[in-house]
Amino acid sequence: MLSALSAVHWLIWRDPRRRAENLLRFAEVEADGGRDLVRAAEVTRDPVLRKLFLKHALDEQRHADLFRSRGLALIRTLPRDTASGIAANWLTPGERGLDDLRVEEEGDAALLAFLHLSEASAAREFANYIAVLGADPPTRTVFENVLHDETFHMTYTRAQLDRVAPKGARRRIWMARLRRFWKAYLRLASGLAGLIGAIVLTLQYFIVLPLFAFHARRAAEKEAAGWSAVAPERNGRLDRQY
């Protein structure tokens, strides 16, 4: 299983264009995560956490810069118009930021538990990528740098969780884990629903709507270019949605 996974990782990271695109995407995600942490720092009433969250936010911003500059450097080595491969984004999630967490609505303990798990899984992912990036030392170095910070993030969030919730730390982490599963399920489910929706709508578009389309086009052809008068009764009528 593990070797199958690393084979997948190897495949994904082999192509330099996809590698560059992944790095640029990671840069966005890291910057996003950084903004969430800024928000966490602004919301918390705990001065120790505020300092740590701000430092953490700056780390994530630095990761964003590292990923971005490496991604750009890679892109510049590529011929201009090569088509990009099939984007396999979900196979390389990188760090997930705070996963759409509404920072304002979380207590410090819940947030720390959630952060701890996110950082741990990011650290695992990045270690996997490092293992298959032997052929690209600069990119590998970027990941090693980032991994170093992620390990720190993982550790400090756990230590702070013990401080702010000395009794319930383990329970908090389990709850955060359940929520992560639930979020992953939601992502999958809404992705699937979106796909089914798109298929049904596409069928509709081609089977049900051609007649309407024909009429819409005829109407469009008759429409004069330039000014249209605004009917006086339109001024001041506020009771209609249409």
Added chain:
Amino acid sequence: MKILGISAHYHDSAAALVVDGLPVAAVQEERLSRRKNDAAFPLQAIEWCLEAGGIEAEDLDAVVFYERPMLKFDRILTTALRAWPQGRGAFTHAMKNSLGEKIWVRGLIQAHLGVSRKKILFTEHHQSHAAAAFLTAPTTEAAILTTDGVGEWATLTVGRGRRTPGGATAIELLREVRWPHSLGMLYSTFTAYLGFAVNEGEYKVMGLASYGAPRFAEQVRKTIRRTADGAFSLDLGYFEFHTTVARSYSQTFVDAFGPPRAAWDPIDLTTEAGQRYADIAASVQLVLEEVLIDLTAALHRETGLSDLCLGGGVALNGVANARILRESGFERLFVPPAPGDAGCALGAALYADRVHFGNPDRAFPDHPFWGPSLEAGELARIADEDGLAVETLGEAELIARTAADLAAGRILGWMDGASELGPRALGHRSILAAPHSAQTRDRLNRDIKYREEFRPFAPVVPVEQAGAYFELPPGGAGLARFMSGVFPVKPQWRSALAAVTHVDGTARLQALPREMAPRLYDLLVAYGTLTGVPVLLNTSFNLAGEPIVNRVVEGYSTFRRCGIDVLVAGSERVAKRVWTPAEAAGMEIEA
């Protein structure tokens, strides 16, 4: 009468509360949710507005939504059908996107606010723009032009407004240009083509234009043709925004202008490609100006009025605005601080108040500060916890110390009173710095704003002194009170104002009347006394990708994360480090 206005679901949602004809609160959702350009239904903004007005939702006489959602859906659906069979992507996107809460707005408002159906009203999108422009302007009779990407079907309208102090108000839209023919879409298609984010990067195109020559103007004119009646129509062969969601320009467009810029590709003006991007930006800017001048000049001839009110997102184009003021024949030009869709929340509420309910006209306070206010003592509390010394100073001392900070080259975070409605920092949530040296500008770009250097910073100057440093046409100072026009810096001042002078010698200045923001005004005067030049560099108080700061805690966290040296919030001041008097004396004033 208590009326709540709401704009939402497209870009930058907002809420505004109008009580007895005047706003008591208005704020964009992003300032509270801290998600830039938050387009969600503005629950937090609504909640804050009601709280600020001290009322409950059931006390409202009306809730006004800024456009007609069904009519908008009709346009989106019709567009997808007209493009059959290529419109498949647009169709599925539109259906998935609109069938949720976006078209059931009445139900949504009812569900969230619990007000009765009868109280929920809808203005047309461009009526909201028109009201936001006309009813907030210090004029009683004016021509009105609104122009943006698109509302329901209209993309541009012209009309006129008349108000009698204490009496009746009339706003009449006469004609419109309809989708897909749109000046806003033309400009944002070029924005996307040049690798900037649509609805966000348009002002970068405007900034980039100054580095180029309009050698593609003839080609741009082929994409937008004038119609015999004085309006315009797009040649749809160049565009794809009406058929797909993936791309707004077509292959024909690329054949005409060359390969598009990728977002991550830096613009290097020493290369052929970089210069081509700048030339294309200059060309679309020129053609936009030409069309706007023709439209406004015709409107001036038609109405014979001396005032023009501009609304809609295109009115953020300060270069075009300045040309309209100079060349259209209108003597005064009014652009509100929030001409885009966020301002429509206020526009919709005002429109309902004056036109629908027929309430008497009231003079509109001439300032943009309708958002949340600072909490006294907040900065002291937070900074103290972090071990930073906070001083609470009397007014005179605060101004003197702050002016000295700026004269010593320090970069200042400045928070004062209620926050601005609209995209611009107009004196209450600003980063301020000495305007003299290009190094300050570069330091701001590098350590604070993390942004491309071809975007100029703006100066702020007391309105009485604006004419000494900038070449203002008649009416220019009025236009510049909300930073709505770009004007030349007088040649003899360009090097002394290097940090705020764009490559073409212009600046998007704010000419500040004292009554609008007295503390910033006093700071400018004090800075002028120290240095001889009462001008400061003024840029919005936020980092790249973040909304402008709102509460003290957000100003503080920004201060801690970037190269801002000193933060002032109300009468509280905190510095990153303490300078010894000897050091302070040794710091040269950069002039």
